[in-house]
Amino acid sequence: MEVIYQMNMFSLIFKKNKLNSEMNKYRIIKDDTKRKSIENMAPDIIREFIRLIKFRLKIQEPSAQIKWIPIYSNIDPNIMEGNWNEDEIDNLEVGVCSFPAIGQDLDDVEKRKIYAPAQVYTKKKTYILCYVNG
Numbered sequence: 001m002e003v004i005y006q007m008n009m010f011s012l013i014f015k016k017n018k019l020n021s022e023m024n025k026y027r028i029i030k031d032d033t034k035r036k037s038i039e040n041m042a043p044d045i046i047r048e049f050i051r052l053i054k055f056r057l058k059i060q061e062p063s064a065q066i067k068w069i070p071i072y073s074n075i076d077p078n079i080m081e082g083n084w085n086e087d088e089i090d091n092l093e094v095g096v097c098s099f100p101a102i103g104q105d106l107d108d109v110e111k112r113k114i115y116a117p118a119q120v121y122t123k124k125k126t127y128i129l130c131y132v133n134g
Helices: 002-023 033-039 041-057 088-089
Strands: 066-067 092-098 101-104 113-118 120-125
Touching: 002 041, 041 066, 088 092
Parallel strands: none
Antiparallel strands: 066 101, 092 120, 101 113
16 A cells, blocks of 8 residues: 555656646746745645546546647637637637536537536637748
């Protein structure tokens, strides 16, 4: 039992460090005390996320699915929530998906049921113009 506990702690510490490293790409925290306090929240966030995704969704009947929205995907307000205006959707794409869509039949537009839409941060689409000589 002790070996399993130690393996789980090692895994959690590894995930904590990976999560904080990834988050630091998007933030700058100058105050060391505040940074340490925020970084120490990572294990609780990871545990809660695993509990929600791995266990709570599996006991639903029928069981729920999750779907992470890939970066650069077009905005689909039917399965996503974020900050945008309807008239600018065509010029935006997913920059980061911070929480997956949760529901049933998520890949079937006709049958799908959304319990919780994906939480996304958007960015403007970048267009590459090609000049063809000829």
